Amino acid sequence: GAGVSQTPSNKVTEKGKYVELRCDPISGHTALYWYRQSLGQGPEFLIYFQGTGAADDSGLPNDRFFAVRPEGSVSTLKIQRTERGDSAVYLCASSLTGEGVEQFFGPGTRLTVL
């Protein structure tokens, strides 16, 4: 079946602008995760959804970052007042549940803030 998809694949924006990144998880997966990966580093956890609710948002770096999953499927990561330091690849993953199971990753959205 279809894997995790993310749109756009690339996003270039200017400092101070607002961006939205979208994630379509695998159908039936209740858990959804957002990570950020900078060059030469591993994925850094941002937020975890179980169904519609954010079960753990401890990785969001500040209040400019926000994510939603209103119907328990598609999720949107929103970044306000973007800064150059936000430039990274944003990864989305989903899993059947949140407990002890592997995550299936999307291809990522490469965000560049000029």
Add this chain to the structure above:
Amino acid sequence: AQSVAQPEDQVNVAEGNPLTVKCTYSVSGNPYLFWYVQYPNRGLQFLLKYITGDNLVKGSYGFEAEFNKSQTSFHLKKPSALVSDSALYFCAVRDMGRAGKSTFGDGTTLTVKP
């Protein structure tokens, strides 16, 4: 708090030789442990996991990993490396008592030479 260390940025082996990619971890409770592989221009793919039970875990593409609780390690191994195994490998840990959040290492680039 949970953390992962992959002490080698790069591992080079000759085709046909055994390979080991090292990983050590730290968690407050009992760990779930994972290995993922990332090929160029592709998303992270799950290789194998340790949840409970046998310390030796077998996964995709002939890879295996050994959980060592006393040494807090989860090294990835393969008896005979292939050129096509060349990729970036990530180890990840999750605290069994904390659903969702996984912490990743910074990755090890494996190069298998013919």
